[in-house]
Amino acid sequence: MSVLTMKNVKKSFGDVEVLRDISLTVEHGQVLAIIGPSGSGKSTLLRCATLLTEMTDGSLYYLDQPAAESRDGKALYAGKEQLKKLRSVFGLVFQNFNLFPHYSVLKNLTDAQISVLGRSKDQAEEKAHALLKKMGLDDKADAYPFQLSGGQQQRVAIARALAMDPQILFFDEPTSALDPELTGEVLKIIRELAHEDMTMVIVTHEMAFARDVAEHVVFMDGGVIVEQGPPEQVFGNPQQARTRQFLQRYSQA
Amino acid sequence: MTIQTMVTLLCEGFLTTLAIFMLTLVGSLPLGLLVYFGKKSRFAPLRWVVNVYISIMRGTPLILQLMVVYFGPNLLFGLTPPSNWRFLAVIVGFIINYAAYFAEIYRGGIESIPVGQYEAAEVLGYTKSQTFVKIILPQMVKRVMPSVTNEVITLVKDTSLAYVIGVVEMFTRAKQIAVAPDSPGMLAFVVAGVIYYVFNFIVTVIMDQVEKKLSYYQ
Numbered sequence: 001m002s003v004l005t006m007k008n009v010k011k012s013f014g015d016v017e018v019l020r021d022i023s024l025t026v027e028h029g030q031v032l033a034i035i036g037p038s039g040s041g042k043s044t045l046l047r048c049a050t051l052l053t054e055m056t057d058g059s060l061y062y063l064d065q066p067a068a069e070s071r072d073g074k075a076l077y078a079g080k081e082q083l084k085k086l087r088s089v090f091g092l093v094f095q096n097f098n099l100f101p102h103y104s105v106l107k108n109l110t111d112a113q114i115s116v117l118g119r120s121k122d123q124a125e126e127k128a129h130a131l132l133k134k135m136g137l138d139d140k141a142d143a144y145p146f147q148l149s150g151g152q153q154q155r156v157a158i159a160r161a162l163a164m165d166p167q168i169l170f171f172d173e174p175t176s177a178l179d180p181e182l183t184g185e186v187l188k189i190i191r192e193l194a195h196e197d198m199t200m201v202i203v204t205h206e207m208a209f210a211r212d213v214a215e216h217v218v219f220m221d222g223g224v225i226v227e228q229g230p231p232e233q234v235f236g237n238p239q240q241a242r243t244r245q246f247l248q249r250y251s252q253a
Numbered sequence: 254m255t256i257q258t259m260v261t262l263l264c265e266g267f268l269t270t271l272a273i274f275m276l277t278l279v280g281s282l283p284l285g286l287l288v289y290f291g292k293k294s295r296f297a298p299l300r301w302v303v304n305v306y307i308s309i310m311r312g313t314p315l316i317l318q319l320m321v322v323y324f325g326p327n328l329l330f331g332l333t334p335p336s337n338w339r340f341l342a343v344i345v346g347f348i349i350n351y352a353a354y355f356a357e358i359y360r361g362g363i364e365s366i367p368v369g370q371y372e373a374a375e376v377l378g379y380t381k382s383q384t385f386v387k388i389i390l391p392q393m394v395k396r397v398m399p400s401v402t403n404e405v406i407t408l409v410k411d412t413s414l415a416y417v418i419g420v421v422e423m424f425t426r427a428k429q430i431a432v433a434p435d436s437p438g439m440l441a442f443v444v445a446g447v448i449y450y451v452f453n454f455i456v457t458v459i460m461d462q463v464e465k466k467l468s469y470y471q
Contacts, residue, residue, distance in 0.1 A: 092376045
């Protein structure tokens with residue numbers, strides 16, 4: 001059983017086709033990295049997967065249960081209850097963290113556990129403290145997001161997502177808003193999660209990191225998957241000219 | 254008329270001013286939120302009605318609105334209003350006027366909240382109403398405080414418009430004193446002005462405190 005299956009996903013904004021027939025599967029424990037130039041549709045794909053953007057056409061399954069299925073050239077979405085259930089399967093870490101500024105770090109981690117999952121306050125706080133410890137932030141439980149560095153905020157955001165016990169975690173360019181020093185501390189956490197066999201889909205511009213942490217790399221351009229495979233192949237021996245061109249530009253920069 | 258009598262009379266009038274002020278806030282602050290919801294409703298006729306209402310409230314003088322509320326039921330519909338209608342009409346008039354302004358202030362506050370807040374809440378599984386109550390509303394309150402303070406200060410002074418339908422608040426009282434046979438003349442207006450100013454000074458201090466309380470986050 002795959003955690004995530006996307007089949008023939010298409011997305012247009014007006015006349016602009018952003019995703020043109022994308023299919024991918026993510027298995028339990030797999031780490032998938034999506035790379036590609038800006039405007040290639042990576043983020044849109046992630047937004048479709050996390051139900052923030054509706055697909056124009058295509059199918060989307062979590063644990064083989066449909067969130068949307070293609071019918072007559074249109075994506076037909078499941079009912080509210082089903083989507084609510086499937087939302088609990090995944091978590092998402094945003095580029096801009098999107099922590100709740102009026103909640104303390106602890107409350108950022110506990111509130112959804114309590115009001116969405118129905119956990120007790122004690123249960124939720126225990127979980128939150130354990131996660132903060134793991135993130136190296138156990139002394140920041142009472143701080144507010146604005147008092148933290150970007151790297152710390154992103155680690156809190158990762159902890160907030162993990163607190164909901166997702167079976168798959170999406171990252172949308174998790175280090176793009178961070179300077180190189182802070183990038184390191186966030187990548188370290190993601191690497192640790194990979195070692196624990198957390199299922200993850202990571203949209204990133206950090207090529208070295210993608211090569212290092214991912215088991216499967218997808219290179220996207222112009223709304224299609226140009227090339228995919230194990231990192232050694234995509235980075236070491238790319239088959240497509242477009243991939244080579246893209247990676248070359250990166251190694252030059 | 255002694256100064257003391259004059260001040261006592263003005264203070265009596267001030268109690269009515271204070272009542273108009275408090276009742277207006279108690280009514281219009283929450284009503285403004287309902288009006289905002291109406292403006293954002295998926296039901297187009299409701300949106301249309303709310304937009305017309307806001308447009309009239311903001312586009313015509315408050316003094317005229319008070320007159321319409323007071324005289325309207327009788328002149329337009331031939332109804333006999335209750336005996337305390339004079340005071341109620343003032344309260345109703347102020348509440349519906351201020352609610353329109355508050356609705357627009359709330360809208361500004363809510364629309365300034367980054368879309369990422371909604372998305373984060375959605376992905377975490379919050380329902381729409383949980384998202385509004387727990388995530389959006391508290392942040393909105395902080396953002397609108399300076400504008401709300403502005404309105405509240407204006408309201409203190411606007412209460413004097415109640416004179417137009419003969420509610421004896423402080424300004425009406427000052428006018429009565431000024432034309433009394435043994436009147437101290439303009440002094441009544443000067444004292445009333447000082448009381449308005451002091452009251453607004455206190456209001457400002459309180460609102461500053463509230464803003465400070467909300468400054469625990471950015």
